[in-house]
Amino acid sequence: MTMQAKHTTAAMTENARPMRVTLEGVTLRREGREVLTGLNLDLGIRRMGVVGRNGSGKSTLARVLAGLIRPTDGRARLNGADMYADRRAALRTVGILFQNPDHQIIFPTVLEEIAFGLTQLGRSSRDAERDARATLTSFHKSDWAEVAISTLSQGQKHLVCLMSIMAMAPRVLILDEPFAGLDMPTRAQLRRYLQLFPGAVIHISHDPQDLDGCETVIWLEKGRIVQQGNGPEVMASYLAEMTRLGESDDISDLTR
Numbered sequence: 359m360t361m362q363a364k365h366t367t368a369a370m371t372e373n374a375r376p377m378r379v380t381l382e383g384v385t386l387r388r389e390g391r392e393v394l395t396g397l398n399l400d401l402g403i404r405r406m407g408v409v410g411r412n413g414s415g416k417s418t419l420a421r422v423l424a425g426l427i428r429p430t431d432g433r434a435r436l437n438g439a440d441m442y443a444d445r446r447a448a449l450r451t452v453g454i455l456f457q458n459p460d461h462q463i464i465f466p467t468v469l470e471e472i473a474f475g476l477t478q479l480g481r482s483s484r485d486a487e488r489d490a491r492a493t494l495t496s497f498h499k500s501d502w503a504e505v506a507i508s509t510l511s512q513g514q515k516h517l518v519c520l521m522s523i524m525a526m527a528p529r530v531l532i533l534d535e536p537f538a539g540l541d542m543p544t545r546a547q548l549r550r551y552l553q554l555f556p557g558a559v560i561h562i563s564h565d566p567q568d569l570d571g572c573e574t575v576i577w578l579e580k581g582r583i584v585q586q587g588n589g590p591e592v593m594a595s596y597l598a599e600m601t602r603l604g605e606s607d608d609i610s611d612l613t614r
């Protein structure tokens with residue numbers, strides 16, 4: 359990361375509006391096994407990273423936090439509200455970006471896609487279209503309004519998803535590895551657009567560079583929190599352990 363980008367990330371972290379993330383004994387069972395086990399957390403965050411190996415439960419936790427799935431036991435809350443129980447609060451509080459924008463996009467054109475979320479918030483279709491155009495203008499993308507989303511690149515589709523969420527102005531943005539698989543320039547450009555988001559961010563990623571500006575990091579393994587707290591400290595322990603495991607051969611272990 360360049361010095362300038364580091365400064366921008368630091369400034370963004372300082373300016374972001376904080377959000378309280380609370381997990382009380384969150385357990386999630388699927389097909390007879392525990393995907394998340396007794397997670398407890400109560401933190402004020404601005405930028406929080408979530409790390410862990412494949413299958414450690416990161417995406418499941420993202421969905422629980424966003425209120426998309428209900429824990430089998432326990433409760434998850436953002437700023438005191440249960441996002442699963444209160445869908446109206448969830449729409450105003452949380453936006454989530456997934457790895458595959460095609461799983462998120464519903465409408466044929468950029469304007470329709472951005473306007474949809476605004477109608478979900480209760481705006482009339484006229485107001486939603488006006489506000490969607492305003493969002494496009496703020497991103498210097500007015501000429502994208504009538505463009506068919508099917509003609510866009512993956513990176514451009516991600517940007518449409520990001521603009522759709524930014525238009526709704528949630529308090530927290532959850533990023534579930536949205537940029538995995540994109541080329542480096544596209545990732546760098548999308549990271550810059552992300553910096554326009556003024557709220558708190560929860561970023562799930564395998565890429566330490568994505569988590570550079572996170573003051574808080576949670577490390578998950580096999581559905582449990584291994585370590586939580588100060589971002590640089592947790593990342594240092596995580597990276598040391600990942601390096602150690604990289605030198606082992608647990609890929610051969612069929613019980614993993």
Ligand SMILES: Nc1ncnc2c1ncn2[C@@H]1O[C@H](COP(=O)(O)OP(=O)(O)OP(=O)(O)O)[C@@H](O)[C@H]1O
Nearest residue numbers: 388389392393410411412413414415416417418419
């Ligand atoms: N609906 C489901 N039914 C059965 N098992 C599930 C379901 N959802 C998740 N799992 C399992 O739970 C575990 C955690 O999955 P999850 O996708 O949350 O992990 P992850 O840390 O995000 O992994 P990755 O880094 O590979 O994306 C995996 O073993 C997965 O197969």
